Amino acid sequence: MKINENVKIKELTTMRLGGLARYVIELETVEDVEKAYLFAKERQLPVFILGTGSNVIGKDEGFKGVILLNRIKGIRFIDELTIDAMGGELLDDLVAFTTEKNLSGIEALSAIPGTVGAAPVQNVGAYGQEIEQVLESVYAYDFKEEKYVTIKKEDMNLGYRQSIFNQGEDAGRYLIISMRIHLSHDRLTPPFYTSLQSYVEEHQITDFSPKSIREMVTEIRWSKLPKPEEMASSGSFFKNVYLDDQEAERLRSMNVPVWEGNKVPSGWLIDHAGLKGKSFYGMRVSEKAALILINESAQSYAHLKQAREEIVSIIEKKYGLTLKQEPVELE
Numbered sequence: 001m002k003i004n005e006n007v008k009i010k011e012l013t014t015m016r017l018g019g020l021a022r023y024v025i026e027l028e029t030v031e032d033v034e035k036a037y038l039f040a041k042e043r044q045l046p047v048f049i050l051g052t053g054s055n056v057i058g059k060d061e062g063f064k065g066v067i068l069l070n071r072i073k074g075i076r077f078i079d080e081l082t083i084d085a086m087g088g089e090l091l092d093d094l095v096a097f098t099t100e101k102n103l104s105g106i107e108a109l110s111a112i113p114g115t116v117g118a119a120p121v122q123n124v125g126a127y128g129q130e131i132e133q134v135l136e137s138v139y140a141y142d143f144k145e146e147k148y149v150t151i152k153k154e155d156m157n158l159g160y161r162q163s164i165f166n167q168g169e170d171a172g173r174y175l176i177i178s179m180r181i182h183l184s185h186d187r188l189t190p191p192f193y194t195s196l197q198s199y200v201e202e203h204q205i206t207d208f209s210p211k212s213i214r215e216m217v218t219e220i221r222w223s224k225l226p227k228p229e230e231m232a233s234s235g236s237f238f239k240n241v242y243l244d245d246q247e248a249e250r251l252r253s254m255n256v257p258v259w260e261g262n263k264v265p266s267g268w269l270i271d272h273a274g275l276k277g278k279s280f281y282g283m284r285v286s287e288k289a290a291l292i293l294i295n296e297s298a299q300s301y302a303h304l305k306q307a308r309e310e311i312v313s314i315i316e317k318k319y320g321l322t323l324k325q326e327p328v329e330l331e
């Protein structure tokens with residue numbers, strides 16, 4: 001394991017904000033996890049787990065603790081359809097591996113930035129697939145009990161962008177070392193998620209193999225989403241809003257689209273409030289995908305905070321709904 005001191009958090013996160021981290025430890029083996037935990041414990045320092053930082057925002061004051069960077073690699077078959085992937089692998093590399101093997105289950109998660117270890121944390125999803133649909137269990141280190149544990153999917157309380165790993169009293173308690181998924185030989189069948197369906201129709205595509213879906217999803221995603229290496233962002237900055245029946249009715253009467261499960265797409269709200277392409281304190285609402293906030297020139301977390309407050313307030317005034325930030329803050 002590699003221990004680095006006084007590392008810039010902005011260089012570890014895709015929004016490219018944040019001061020110095022006291023220590024950053026790169027974990028390369030399973031044993032490193034316990035060793036790194038003990039390193040922090042001996043110094044009575046808090047720990048924060050980081051993958052590629054694509055859903056984490058650093059703060060100006062930095063982090064006076066130990067950041068654990070999961071870089072543990074490896075992908076192996078358990079049986080014909082079951083795979084164990086180590087948490088430091090990139091999720092997209094795992095998708096490439098499984099689609100090469102002609103296996104279905106995560107092909108629509110192509111090109112989501114980030115690591116395998118972070119995927120169950122917010123139950124990553126895109127184009128109608130969520131990791132929950134294939135996840136069996138994770139192998140993790142439990143900081144509370146100070147031991148390695150296996151956690152089954154049923155015990156993870158997975159939901160829309162949430163799990164026990166990021167919500168409630170166990171948030172931050174486990175470091176996910178590896179994830180076990182179960183795939184299939186099936187094929188996704190139309191109708192697909194709206195933008196994928198439009199692509200299929202426009203290009204008259206009839207090959208729905210995992211590899212073909214991967215290619216289409218990757219092309220669609222990068223035609224509208226900012227690549228982290230080219231533009232600083234955390235992907236979707238706001239979560240979609242889920243309403244009770246009464247609120248859903250109120251929004252419908254305002255001609256706001258309310259989808260299945262009383263879900264209101266926050267991107268639609270931001271778009272129809274005329275905010276696409278607008279800049280606030282160096283943060284710009286993407287012209288292509290209104291849910292994405294791009295760090296164009298903001299140098300500090302304070303700028304992001306001001307931008308967020310302004311956008312939230314505009315949407316509150318127009319629709320009476322409060323948008324919630326999706327990326328977590330490093331503290």
Ligand SMILES: Cc1cc2nc3c(=O)[nH]c(=O)nc-3n(C[C@H](O)[C@H](O)[C@H](O)COP(=O)(O)OP(=O)(O)OC[C@H]3O[C@@H](n4cnc5c(N)ncnc54)[C@H](O)[C@@H]3O)c2cc1C
Pocket residue numbers: 014048049050051052053054055056070087112113114115116117118119121122123124125126165166174175176177225226227228233234235236328
């Ligand atoms: C351009 C762009 C597009 C995106 N599109 C999507 C999308 O379509 N769907 C989607 O769901 N997300 C999307 N995201 C968000 C992001 O890709 C996911 O949240 C991803 O899972 C984050 O992975 P990461 O390795 O970067 O995690 P990080 O951002 O480093 O960490 C995210 C959270 O997980 C925790 N964590 C990380 N690794 C571990 C571990 N091994 N064990 C325990 N906890 C851990 C962290 O403490 C933190 O709370 C997008 C982001 C960007 C920048």
